[in-house]
Amino acid sequence: MNEKKSPLEIAESLTEYWSPRVIGEVDEHFVKVAKLKGTLAWHDHAGEDEMFYILGGSLKMEMPDRTVHLGSGDMFVVPRGMQHNPVADEECLVMLFERKTTLHTGDTTTEKTRSIAQQLA
Secondary structure (H helix, E strand, C coil), rough: CCCCCCCCHHHHCCCCCCEEEEEEEEEEEEEEEEEEEEEEEEECCCCCCCEEEEEEEEEEECCCCCEEEEEEEEEEEECCCCEEEEEEEEEEEEEEEEEECCCCCCCCCCCCCCCCHHHHC
C-alpha cells in the first residue's frame, strides 16, 4: 500500500454505492474511499471517531441535534458515540479516515453494511 494513489480516481472507479474500499493504512487506521448516493442508515461508533473528507459532490450528515452540509473539499469528524446518518442526494465521493476496528454501520446491520474484509477487497 506504499505507493502513489489518487483517492479521487479510485472513488470515481467504484461501481457500488455505500461500499467503502481501503486504499491505505496509517498506523492503526485505514484510509478509505467510497461512492455515495441516497441514505446509509442511522448508526454510531461507540468508541471511535470517523472522519469524512468530500472529494466531490455534497453530503448531508444528519445528527439528532443538527445537520451538517458538506461540499467538495470540506472535512467533518463525527465524534465517537454520535448517532449519524450520511445522506447524498446526488452522487458524492468521499475519503474516510477510521480506526481499523471501526465497523461500517456500527452495531446496526442493513443490506448496505460491508464487513472489513469486503472493504479490503
